[in-house]
Amino acid sequence: MPQKRVNIRDVASRAGVSVGTVSRVINRKPVSSETLALVNQAMREIGFTPNAVARSMRTNSTLAIGLVINDISNMLFATIAKAAEKVLQEQNYSLLIANTDNDPARERFIIESLIQRRVDGLMIAVTDETDHATNALLRSVDFPVVLLDRQMEGPFDSVCDDHAPGMRKAIRYLFDLGHRDIGLITGADNVRPGRERAAGFRAGFLEQDRQVNERWLRQGRLDALYGYAQAIEILSASSRPTALVAGGNQIFSGVLRAIRRLDLTIPRDLSVISCDDVDLTVLTDPPITVISRDLEEVGSVAAELLLRRIRQPREDERLCHVVPTELIVRESCSHVK
Amino acid sequence: MPQKRVNIRDVASRAGVSVGTVSRVINRKPVSSETLALVNQAMREIGFTPNAVARSMRTNSTLAIGLVINDISNMLFATIAKAAEKVLQEQNYSLLIANTDNDPARERFIIESLIQRRVDGLMIAVTDETDHATNALLRSVDFPVVLLDRQMEGPFDSVCDDHAPGMRKAIRYLFDLGHRDIGLITGADNVRPGRERAAGFRAGFLEQDRQVNERWLRQGRLDALYGYAQAIEILSASSRPTALVAGGNQIFSGVLRAIRRLDLTIPRDLSVISCDDVDLTVLTDPPITVISRDLEEVGSVAAELLLRRIRQPREDERLCHVVPTELIVRESCSHVK
DNA sequence: CTGTTAGCGCCTTCAC
């Protein structure tokens, strides 16, 4: 573990030039080819590595971006993170990832820590869009913020998925198959995916001049446990829907668990549609019909939006990139009657 | 976007104290209760946020840890990352995540960037344990490094999983069921999980005084595409094994795809064992017998090891925490004959 | 093209 306390000044004296010249070499500014060689050699000889902390301090830019999400071990966020990191890495930015675990207080703590670290930008899927403290904090920030499938008042760009239209397509599809008794389990209204999916669900029924059965519309959380509990409730009641939509990839995992537990067969006993295409929906038997979207697009567009805004922080209107949603029909839904 | 260019000096003059005193308040050093209140109020009034970059520069510590992996969208790494981040967050450390995409050159680039950023520590699952350039780079580093299920010469702590014994248990289990024709698809020898799983596989056969059928032992990569391709080859040959072990969670995904494609039924046509317990193995039908380990332990122990070493960088011998492996029997294997 | 110099914001002696 060689302690490298070598700095630009050491390089300068070793190469017989000034620190300014070394700095220029590091930053690829015009330098005579002789001094360039000289400096490069000196750097190699004494094992110099530029100190990004000092540079950040001086340039007032850290080339670091924060990503704040519930849980990186959720495939959804992991996929988004990967795509975002790819874009950032190409531009020499680094990605700081922090999990809020759905805790607003923790979320705020994380944001403050990122502020102190002077990140150049932030991508965040806030835990609760109606949380005023978080909103105030995000508004107070002096770097660009991109919301990941969230809506909040403030000068934020966002990448949003077209959940509602997707859900309508799904409902229409189910109606076409003869289903009238349809359930949906998804997140609460304080978070865009839950809100939009529920809205699309209602819109789908409206379009058919049908009433939503409120007992079968469950809006709470987006996690597997919630999906499991609600599915058990809905499916073990005396009368149950003929089709159930899992409004979220983790919810689907819970729903499937419930279906196995109750020993139901898809699609004989129950038609099922999920959101987000993951291994599980493709590889389970039968393969599951899903409302899908390009998650990598979410991540890479979010990163690009951020970089753009960092480079030209014009005060003009905020962008909202919407990612389309698509119904992929597989074998998890059957005709009714 | 209020530009906050307030620093410790502004706070000091606002509060009518010296910068030293403000610094003491920030760092919770003893200060008279009056000045404490004074300073706190001043900080609030002018909206002061400590600058972690400047602090890092001064204290020579960034409170940042790097995590270098192939692909954060691999459940394996996502789970590890989550557990590690939790531990780090509690200690006020932040986590920088970068994907190598299995590219050694990119991996080196990332490591160098982390060095320049002066991270306080690094967790890494190197792409290729035999890569000398990467090894040299990691040895040259002046902060602690923890290897994630990898082995390399050098002053590195590591967290390793007990793959070989787990694989032996699996083989023994299959033999007990009457299987003699067993295949394994896993990573190459230049990466610990692949090497250990293959070793355990061979050991299992040795223990039974049986020969491994080399046609059915495939060591290449740990991704789904490789798993798929190899499974197709093995399973569509004129004679095929009665049992197949997927040596990795992504490989299993590919294997399952191949099985569906060839329209085989588990366990009637083929017994299957996978490694790592994920949604897919639990929820597919039938549920899959797996060699499992506690992935969260991997992440949290790695973080703890790192923090320990950061706090006391004694030169004493390197630690290798080994995480046990366990065979979870489910319904994917049947008796033979 | 190159050298010199003044800080970036903070912490840490050292006096008081």
Next chain:
DNA sequence: GTGAAGGCGCTAACAG
């Protein structure tokens, strides 16, 4: 318990 001063490593402005 508090104030003053130096410097962490680097970049940017200016002068040559």
